[in-house]
Amino acid sequence: MLRVTKLTDYATVVLTVLAARPETVTSAAELAECSGLEPTTVSKLLKPLAQAGLVEGFRGATGGYRLARPAESISLVQIVEAMEGPLAMTECSLHDGQCGISSQCGVRSNWRRINDVVADALRAVSLAQMLGDAPAPPPISSPGGTKRIDARLARA
Numbered sequence: 001m002l003r004v005t006k007l008t009d010y011a012t013v014v015l016t017v018l019a020a021r022p023e024t025v026t027s028a029a030e031l032a033e034c035s036g037l038e039p040t041t042v043s044k045l046l047k048p049l050a051q052a053g054l055v056e057g058f059r060g061a062t063g064g065y066r067l068a069r070p071a072e073s074i075s076l077v078q079i080v081e082a083m084e085g086p087l088a089m090t091e092c093s094l095h096d097g098q099c100g101i102s103s104q105c106g107v108r109s110n111w112r113r114i115n116d117v118v119a120d121a122l123r124a125v126s127l128a129q130m131l132g133d134a135p136a137p138p139p140i141s142s143p144g145g146t147k148r149i150d151a152r153l154a155r156a
Contacts, residue, residue, distance in 0.1 A: 011049060011082070014042060015049070016127065018031070018066055018067045019074075025064040028064065028065065031064075048083055054079065070128070087119050087122070
């Protein structure tokens with residue numbers, strides 16, 4: 001079964017929280033709370049995401065994180081590669097000569113084609129599109145300590 005790691009999945013969740021608040025600098029603790037992840041996990045995710053240029057961090061009392069660019073311009077392949085390195089279905093999809101049978105292998109070119117299809121599919125989906133299916137994040141507390149509560153009146 002092909003699957004991304006839990007950390008990559010969690011990174012996508014954290015990024016959707018940030019994408020829902022594009023102008024807001026959100027602390028790692030708030031990201032953990034909004035995403036339902038442990039604070040240590042969120043901290044572990046933020047470093048490679050920042051190194052890949054997907055988030056930017058701000059220091060200080062009001063510091064935190066926000067997306068480094070609009071969610072529309074961040075693709076899923078960029079998130080996967082930030083967390084896992086270059087996308088490769090098989091070792092030979094990425095590197096030549098890593099396999100002892102590569103000189104007589106009849107399937108290598110097909111694995112490369114499949115690798116390209118998967119990469120193109122991930123490239124075609126933006127973080128903004130992923131946000132479209134995500135539940136709205138809870139509001140951040142205001143400095144006065146009050147929270148906004150969205151309410152809908154039921155029809156009688």
